[in-house]
Amino acid sequence: xxxxxxxxxxxxxxxxxxxxNYGENDHRFQFSVIPIAGQEKVEFEILIKNNVDTPLYxxxxxxxxxxxxxxxxxxxxxxxxxxxxxxxxxxQTIKIDPYQTYRKVESWNYYMNGKRVPAGQxxxxxxxxxxxxxxxxxxxxxxxxxxxxxxxxxxxxxIRNVKVExxxxxxxxxxxxxxxxxxxxxxxxxxxxxxxxxxxxxxPGGQDWEHFKIEVDIxxxxxxxxxxxxxxxxxxxxENQIRNNYPVILEKFY
Numbered sequence: 347x348x349x350x351x352x353x354x355x356x357x358x359x360x361x362x363x364x365x366x367n368y369g370e371n372d373h374r375f376q377f378s379v380i381p382i383a384g385q386e387k388v389e390f391e392i393l394i395k396n397n398v399d400t401p402l403y404x405x406x407x408x409x410x411x412x413x414x415x416x417x418x419x420x421x422x423x424x425x426x427x428x429x430x431x432x433x434x435x436x437x438q439t440i441k442i443d444p445y446q447t448y449r450k451v452e453s454w455n456y457y458m459n460g461k462r463v464p465a466g467q468x469x470x471x472x473x474x475x476x477x478x479x480x481x482x483x484x485x486x487x488x489x490x491x492x493x494x495x496x497x498x499x500x501x502x503x504x505i506r507n508v509k510v511e512x513x514x515x516x517x518x519x520x521x522x523x524x525x526x527x528x529x530x531x532x533x534x535x536x537x538x539x540x541x542x543x544x545x546x547x548x549x550p551g552g553q554d555w556e557h558f559k560i561e562v563d564i565x566x567x568x569x570x571x572x573x574x575x576x577x578x579x580x581x582x583x584x585e586n587q588i589r590n591n592y593p594v595i596l597e598k599f600y
Contacts (some may be wrong), residue, residue: 358574374398374479375442379414379472381496385592386506387455388496390414392472394440394448402442405478409434413473414452424458437477456498465500470492504581505530505592506555515564517596519577522555526590532560532579534596536570562596574598 375398380391392412396402404411414427442448456462474490477483485488508521525528528551534542541564550556562577569575575598580591 361515375402377472377474377490378492379470379494381470381494382595383496383498384595385499385502385508387453388470388498389451389453390470390472392448392450392452392592396412396442396444396446399444400555401444403478404440404442404473404474404476405481406438406440408436409438410475411438411440411450412475415471416454417469417471418463419468421469424463424468424557425454427452428593433577434569449580462501463498465498467495469495502590502592504590505579508579508592508594510577510594510596513597515562517577519560519562519579519594519596521558521560521579521592523549524555525551525553526581527551528557530576530579530581531588534562534564534575534577536573536575538573539570541568541575570599572599 374396376393376395378393378395380393382389382391392414394404410428410431412427413425414425416425417423440448471491471493472490476490504523504526506522508519511518511520524560525600526549528549529545530549532542532547533540533544542562547558547560549558560577560579564575575596577594577596578591579594580588583589
């Protein structure tokens with residue numbers, strides 16, 4: 347399954363290093379963004395980690411706590427989180443308890459002005475926008491900026507609109523497929539351990555998009571305690587090579 351493992355590494359660009367500047371004397375918190383690039387959208391996981399043994403209170407001038415922007419290899423902006431959104435113009439406060447982490451996830455569907463952007467390496471810049479921290483003004487806003495590069499994949503020509511329902515080992519995966527020679531295949535793994543061996547599913551195999559369904563049932567005792575459970579659905583070529591793999595996150599375990 348080397349081909350599938352390569353795609354898993356492509357899907358989760360955690361090894362790509364982002365750089366955040368928190369100021370020389372303030373290490374009370376860590377602000378970061380983790381991009382998780384799937385076939386049809388990228389999820390941006392925003393994290394604010396309290397590194398000290400006292401609560402942190404972040405005060406914001408509006409209900410916009412952060413800004414997210416994405417630029418292409420030429421540094422042209424292709425996505426901005428706040429564009430077209432409206433935010434409450436009133437003070438807001440986030441409390442983060444000692445050694446706890448605030449999490450927020452936003453997503454982008456790879457479209458700009460009604461057209462999907464080309465595959466390639468992009469840069470996401472996340473900026474935290476507090477007015478005060480523990481009732482004291484923040485003067486150096488640049489210290490809470492995090493930049494990370496991620497790979498935006500090619501559009502999958504045979505699989506699209508994949509959705510997942512369920513939790514705790516029981517999942518229903520649905521989507522659309524076309525031109526897959528009448529058979530798709532899938533496995534379930536976490537990048538290290540295989541939880542379900544390869545299984546085939548029959549499809550219409552024509553040139554029109556048709557619906558498919560996959561049911562997954564994994565005993566709770568076999569689920570990972572820390573990691574991400576993945577389903578990889580793909581087709582095989584006439585030479586029996588994996589192609590057009592579509593990785594799907596079933597569930598994250600912490």
